[in-house]
Amino acid sequence: MKELLELLEKDHTLTPEQLAVMLGMSKDKVTAEIERLEREKVIVKYHTIINWEKAGVDSVYAIIHVNIAPQREVGFDAIAERIYRFPEVKNLYLMSGAFDLSVMVECNSLKEVSQFVFSKLATIEGVVSTTTHFLLKRYKTEGVIMEDEEEDRRLAVTP
Amino acid sequence: MSWSDRLSPTVKSIPPSGIRRFFDIVAEMKGVVSLGVGEPDFVTPWHIRESCVYGLQRGYTAYTSNLGLLELREEIARLIHNRYNVMYNPRNEVLVTVGVSEALDLAMRAIVSSGDEVLVPEPCYVSYKACVTLAGGTAVPVPTSVENDFRLQVADLEVRVTPRTKAILIGYPNNPTGAIMTREELLKIAEFATKHDLIVISDEIYGDLTYEGVHTCFSSLPDMRDRTILLNGFSKAYAMTGWRIGYALANPEFIAAMNKIHQYTILCAPITAQVSAIEALKNGETAMSKMVDEYNRRRRLMLEGLRSIGLDCFEPKGAFYIFPSIEKTGLTALQFAEELLKEEKVALVPGDAFGDCGQGFVRCSYAASFSNLSTALERIERFVSRRLG
Numbered sequence: 023m024k025e026l027l028e029l030l031e032k033d034h035t036l037t038p039e040q041l042a043v044m045l046g047m048s049k050d051k052v053t054a055e056i057e058r059l060e061r062e063k064v065i066v067k068y069h070t071i072i073n074w075e076k077a078g079v080d081s082v083y084a085i086i087h088v089n090i091a092p093q094r095e096v097g098f099d100a101i102a103e104r105i106y107r108f109p110e111v112k113n114l115y116l117m118s119g120a121f122d123l124s125v126m127v128e129c130n131s132l133k134e135v136s137q138f139v140f141s142k143l144a145t146i147e148g149v150v151s152t153t154t155h156f157l158l159k160r161y162k163t164e165g166v167i168m169e170d171e172e173e174d175r176r177l178a179v180t181p
Numbered sequence: 182m183s184w185s186d187r188l189s190p191t192v193k194s195i196p197p198s199g200i201r202r203f204f205d206i207v208a209e210m211k212g213v214v215s216l217g218v219g220e221p222d223f224v225t226p227w228h229i230r231e232s233c234v235y236g237l238q239r240g241y242t243a244y245t246s247n248l249g250l251l252e253l254r255e256e257i258a259r260l261i262h263n264r265y266n267v268m269y270n271p272r273n274e275v276l277v278t279v280g281v282s283e284a285l286d287l288a289m290r291a292i293v294s295s296g297d298e299v300l301v302p303e304p305c306y307v308s309y310k311a312c313v314t315l316a317g318g319t320a321v322p323v324p325t326s327v328e329n330d331f332r333l334q335v336a337d338l339e340v341r342v343t344p345r346t347k348a349i350l351i352g353y354p355n356n357p358t359g360a361i362m363t364r365e366e367l368l369k370i371a372e373f374a375t376k377h378d379l380i381v382i383s384d385e386i387y388g389d390l391t392y393e394g395v396h397t398c399f400s401s402l403p404d405m406r407d408r409t410i411l412l413n414g415f416s417k418a419y420a421m422t423g424w425r426i427g428y429a430l431a432n433p434e435f436i437a438a439m440n441k442i443h444q445y446t447i448l449c450a451p452i453t454a455q456v457s458a459i460e461a462l463k464n465g466e467t468a469m470s471k472m473v474d475e476y477n478r479r480r481r482l483m484l485e486g487l488r489s490i491g492l493d494c495f496e497p498k499g500a501f502y503i504f505p506s507i508e509k510t511g512l513t514a515l516q517f518a519e520e521l522l523k524e525e526k527v528a529l530v531p532g533d534a535f536g537d538c539g540q541g542f543v544r545c546s547y548a549a550s551f552s553n554l555s556t557a558l559e560r561i562e563r564f565v566s567r568r569l570g
Contacts, residue, residue: 025474029478033551036551040482043481043482043485044478044479044481044482045478045481046481172224174222176215176218176220176222177204177208177218178204178207178208178213178215178217178218178528179200179203179204179207179215179217179218179528179530180200180204180217180218180219180220181198181200181219181306181307181308181356
């Protein structure tokens with residue numbers, strides 16, 4: 023199963039036929055396995071990584087470190103849910119260390135980021151402090167090097 | 182006297198590599214999908230590359246001992262012991278060379294004298310026969326066939342062995358066929374070698390790329406350790422072709438003789454590459470096994486793809502080559518390769534570049550990206566269906 027997931031994580035356009043040959047399984051078994059993995063939310067979503075900068079779309083990304091006061095019974099989860107429901111929040115992680123939550127937001131402008139922070143995020147009850155870091159350049163996302171051009175430098179025919 | 186007349190007759194007697202001739206044609210074309218490449222399409226894993234950079238920062242810029250860095254020799258000896266349970270003394274039974282190519286050349290020059298014959302199973306890596314010739318010996322081809330899955334048969338050796346036969350040079354998993362030899366089959370070769378008192382040079386550069394069954398190290402066979410010159414290197418399994426690091430393991434007499442030539446010609450392998458080879462052996466197992474898994478998936482894809490096109494294809498179980506028969510197209514291997522290149526821009530290598538018995542076959546390397554393999558298969562299918570009508 024791990025091998026199937028790794029292949030799909032790398033390239034979800036592979037067809038069940040291709041996967042079946044690559045894994046030495048039957049096509050029906052691969053199809054059934056994928057369906058099960060999707061049903062059980064092991065495969066959560068098929069995702070495409072786009073270099074938006076190259077596509078000419080200017081977005082502003084920021085990573086906001088948030089300190090919060092945990093609440094009885096629900097701990098950090100209730101506040102986290104209030105935050106991750108905002109559509110501009112792309113990633114949200116509970117962290118150990120100097121801050122509690124790492125929130126990554128995508129907005130159209132610096133102004134929109136600031137507005138999100140002071141009007142939506144900072145006003146949530148339980149949010150103690152925020153520190154906003156603007157993302158200047160994306161080198162690697164989800165394990166993919168954005169400008170990765172490790173060219174094939176091999177000769178066309180070699181022994 | 183022309184300049185050509187002044188060249189060594191031995192060098193003049195060696196034909197240019199069939200691969201080289203074909204490369205010249207490919208080099209002039211654009212938009213070619215190449216299945217003609219005998220090296221990994223992965224770049225060396227980053228941690229190995231990084232160790233080279235760090236090595237330079239630490240000032241690793243000098244000669245090493247002729248035999249190679251002791252730490253590397255120790256790691257090589259440890260690897261062979263852990264994997265195949267054969268002990269070699271890193272101080273006098275391990276020699277680090279500039280690729281397996283140099284190790285092969287040294288082995289030949291250390292043991293072959295004028296008039297000696299060396300049995301060379303074919304199809305085989307293009308350098309094998311030339312190295313025997315350059316050492317002053319005579320390469321005696323021993324054909325293998327698809328009927329036996331390109332595995333070497335003792336009967337074919339027996340009819341070619343003579344009192345002048347000095348050694349046998351084997352390379353399994355095989356380039357270009359992808360054939361492997363089982364332990365039982367190699368035991369028969371070992372018995373043959375003992376019976377005729379032959380040295381065995383075993384090139385195991387593709388040993389880690391064995392997909393079905395377990396690779397058997399020839400030295401690990403009973404009583405074969407001291408009769409065998411074991412060659413291996415980092416090029417294929419660790420995707421380190423350009424680093425040129427290989428090694429030879431053998432009894433102290435063989436290694437001393439090989440080192441004598443090595444010290445007067447090469448002196449030592451590059452230190453930066455040796456430092457990185459240490460990193461590869463210490464921490465490269467995970468990256469290597471990921472690459473091997475990927476090759477295995479591509480192997481299955483290529484086998485399925487070529488068979489569905491209608492080409493007869495035996496199942497390769499090692500290396501990263503597949504060797505389909507193109508006989509039913511009515512073309513020679515060279516015609517097939519040239520016409521496919523011109524019409525569909527797919528480069529592969531005619532099988533007879535690896536020996537006469539490779540006629541009727543082509544070598545396709547699946548060390549290429551999945552999308553390139555798919556594109557190549559589509560193009561080959563078009564080409565073949567035109568020929569088959």
